[in-house]
Amino acid sequence: MTVQDPNVAEANRDEQAIGLAVSNPAQDVTVVSVSGEVDMVSAPALRAGVTANLVDGGKLVLDLTGVSFLGSAGLAVLVEAAQQSRSRAIAFSVVAADRAVTRPIAATGLGEVFDVHPTLDEAIG
Numbered sequence: 001m002t003v004q005d006p007n008v009a010e011a012n013r014d015e016q017a018i019g020l021a022v023s024n025p026a027q028d029v030t031v032v033s034v035s036g037e038v039d040m041v042s043a044p045a046l047r048a049g050v051t052a053n054l055v056d057g058g059k060l061v062l063d064l065t066g067v068s069f070l071g072s073a074g075l076a077v078l079v080e081a082a083q084q085s086r087s088r089a090i091a092f093s094v095v096a097a098d099r100a101v102t103r104p105i106a107a108t109g110l111g112e113v114f115d116v117h118p119t120l121d122e123a124i125g
Helices: 006-015 043-052 072-087 099-108 120-124
Strands: 019-026 029-038 059-070 091-095 115-117
Touching: 019 043, 029 043, 029 072, 029 120, 043 072, 059 072, 059 099, 059 120, 072 091, 072 099, 091 120, 115 120
Parallel strands: 029 059, 059 091, 091 115
Antiparallel strands: 019 029
């Protein structure tokens, strides 16, 4: 059995945290910009950030241009966001330009589930 120092475990969790920034560049448009690695450790923070910014009748743009890794847990959050958006009449789109994000989206066919744009301006426009 391995015993891990709680201080080391806490430091590892901090290293795997993602950055979330919320902005409103236009009326009824909310942009959640994400940075870091979206994996099973950080996906709950992404889920919370997305859920908190679903505004009925508006538009939610998830900007993943700062994401360096998108794992299956992150993809699951995207699917949930698309489903919640649809049920609440919210337009939902994703900004993805880096291969670390576009490849898993394309490989899973999720580009057919929600709109994917290469730039934030196109997603907002």
